[in-house]
Amino acid sequence: MEKVKIEKNTVQETLIIPLYGRKMCAEKFPELYTDVFAERLCERLDYDFSELEKKKKSFIYQFGALEAAMRQLDIMWEIKNYLAKHPKATVVNLGCGLDETGKACDNGTCSIVNIDFPDVISIREKLISAYDRETNIACDLNDYSWMDKVDGSNGVIFFAAGVFHYFKTEEVKSLALELSKRFPGGCLVFDSVRKLALKLMMAAVIKNMGMSDVEGYFYVNNPAKDLNWSKKIKVTSKGYMLGYYDMKSPGIHFMHRLLARIGDKGMKMYINRMDFV
């Protein structure tokens, strides 16, 4: 089968890290995390995984893979919680990359929408076949014309996993305010970290993609304060690593859990949920 090329040093390359992390996590910690899609997808990509393969045994790298998996498990928890009350809602994956969380949460009645830049959607469409109730939209998220294509009449949950680190704070705020105006009763779920963690995380990305600094980019030190953008938005936040699951699973070292605590408490890693009232 023909392989699909992913260009180096582009925003689209950023989708590789969480995808490979999920594949690795599913291999290494199957009791905690399973992923039927990630391994198959990695095999179909024309991408040099050797750097990532080399790091595979390092403790810190394994922790990074756990991060990708925990983030997906947390977001799935929120989606399932929302769908339990709104079974026909639309589930919208913002900056979807090659992530198939929508399908993993499918209840047979919801609709699924995946949005990313046109080059990423074109790669996605070569690799992943969409369900009947699933639509892909090729668009820059900052161009709000995509919102006209989302049906929120039966409820809608938007989620952005590992995406807003590439946005300016003003862009995230403006997007959230626009969604809250257009989709009352809907909600938006996304991950965030404090400024120091953003600096550490983005060091390599900044170097490779020519961004000058993380200044102006989106970070959250204190969700209740920093995300207090509107009376129409109710914010709740939980720890990203341990807020939903205790990570007590075979193969998870106590040092992984210690780092997870440091991540949540020290690096202020959060999953934030905004309910549009």
Ligand SMILES: C[S@@+](CC[C@H](N)C(=O)[O-])C[C@H]1O[C@@H](n2cnc3c(N)ncnc32)[C@H](O)[C@@H]1O
């Ligand atoms: C780190 S990847 C995460 C991919 C996916 N959410 C996951 O968890 O595997 C970031 C994704 O956000 C997309 N992205 C970043 N900025 C975007 C924008 N302004 N509009 C649309 N997509 C964007 C990138 O193309 C990339 O696919």
